[in-house]
Amino acid sequence: MRRKVREGGLGPAPVLLALVVTWVVFQCLNENFLSPRNLSVLSVDIVGTGMVAVGIVFVLLIGEIDLSVGSLAGLAGALFAALNVNLGMTEWLAVVIAVICGTAIGAIHGFLFARFRVPAFVVTLAGLLAWSGLMLYLLGPDSSIHFSEDGLVATLTSRYFSAPVLTYGLATLCTAAYLLVSLRDHGRRAAAGMPCRPVAEIWVRTALLAAIAFTAVSVLGRFEGLPLALLIFLGVIVASDLLLRRTPYGRQVLALGGGVEAARRAGVDVTRVRISVFMVSGTLAAVGGLFVASRFTSASPVSGSGMLLINAVAAAVIGGTSLFGGRGSTWSALLGVLIIQSIASGMALLGVETAVQFMITGGVLITAVIFDSLARSAPESRGRA
Structure with a gap:
């Protein structure tokens, strides 16, 4: 156990524990924190930032950073x-054009970084400024554009699914799919x-997944039902996870994060690969921006604020994705954004200041980075010993 702690081999367990502690404390x-109403609001609030964070995970996995995602999200909402x-x-x-715009901008960032060797930090910092300016230009003198609420x-x-046959059927289908895929693997x-996971462990994991899925359906069903936004977000996470873990492309991304020269020789x-991860980041930033705009039924500078960037990067890192590349998963975005948004929700209920x-x-983020640094330095220390 001590070796696993030193090497960062506990997986998502520490993050899950932190989330449980956060929920218990609040x-x-x-x-009212764990009331169906508050949890329903929380499940929708996490989606916009979470989508952006999933894109950030792809960039972090190769050991780089994308500082333009916040302004890109705002630009997508303004363009739509x-x-x-x-x-x-x-x-x-308009939605298709906005998303394609995000993909194209991501490709530009990736091309400048990969072809001209301009540091990703500089390229995306310039993008942050440029796309923020374009967003303000599109919004015009009123700095906001309201669109139809319907x-x-x-x-x-705003769309929810409340029919028990649909919601519980979906939970059953997801649980069964996980069990069948795990047993097949x-x-x-x-x-x-x-080496393979013991069958007993597979059944335990399936039971835990079933408990979480059916509890979520039951609790959310007591308010308005399963939010469409949450279902789309979970679908994106699952698809991204499969892309990273079960395809040659995903293995190339992880290999590149482990070392550029080694990956090139392989x-x-x-x-x-470098251009593609920035394209993924740009695409998901645009999608996330549309979800943020949807929450307010308007496009405004708030949709592309610096806080969106900060929360998205923090979510990915807090959730367990390494800043140094090569380690992490798209589920990190879900866990991290849950912690961040839970803190925000709990503080709002308690009337605590935003400061x-x-x-x-910030304290949670620096703790996550410290653990990440320790996990990275442990193998290096053994290698020098």
């Missing part, structure tokens, strides 16, 4: 609103003579 201080409201374009087409984008955060690895197209919330979040 529930003791205010009995300008096209839809000011130019009368249909919502679905339209496609507004529905992203176990069989394949065992047949190939590779046949990884370093330039292509205190920032200080607490």
